[in-house]
Amino acid sequence: MAFTAAVRTEMLKVFTNGSPTDYTTWYVSLHTADPGATGADELPSSNGYIRKTVSWSAVSGGASDNSAQVQFAASGGDWSQVSYFGIWNAETSGTWLGGGSLSAAKTITDGDTGTFAAGDLDLTIS
Numbered sequence: 001m002a003f004t005a006a007v008r009t010e011m012l013k014v015f016t017n018g019s020p021t022d023y024t025t026w027y028v029s030l031h032t033a034d035p036g037a038t039g040a041d042e043l044p045s046s047n048g049y050i051r052k053t054v055s056w057s058a059v060s061g062g063a064s065d066n067s068a069q070v071q072f073a074a075s076g077g078d079w080s081q082v083s084y085f086g087i088w089n090a091e092t093s094g095t096w097l098g099g100g101s102l103s104a105a106k107t108i109t110d111g112d113t114g115t116f117a118a119g120d121l122d123l124t125i126s
Contacts, residue, residue, distance in 0.1 A: 039096030
């Protein structure tokens with residue numbers, strides 16, 4: 001997962017005696033194309049799409065992953081094919097923190113779900 005300048009700035013505060021922002025809730029988003037540095041190409045908030053909360057496991061070996069399943073469900077119509085995910089600090093708007101590509105693109109049709117099983121979303125810093 002590529003982190004944004006906003007996240008890197010927070011990380012550097014640790015080394016400069018600053019106080020990093022303590023985000024208490026995180027949200028996963030779905031994107032139709034590479035969201036780049038801004039979180040672009042997120043699915044529109046229609047047909048049941050909304051960002052979902054995600055919780056992270058304790059850091060171990062310089063990495064963390066989602067500690068519980070995250071599930072999206074289309075209702076009232078199909079969604080476009082998604083090929084990327086993102087992480088935000090708010091359900092709407094908020095700060096784009098980073099994202100990555102899915103191992104396989106998926107079109108979520110009306111009544112279908114898209115699911116990240118526990119452990120599927122990996123956070124590492126290299």
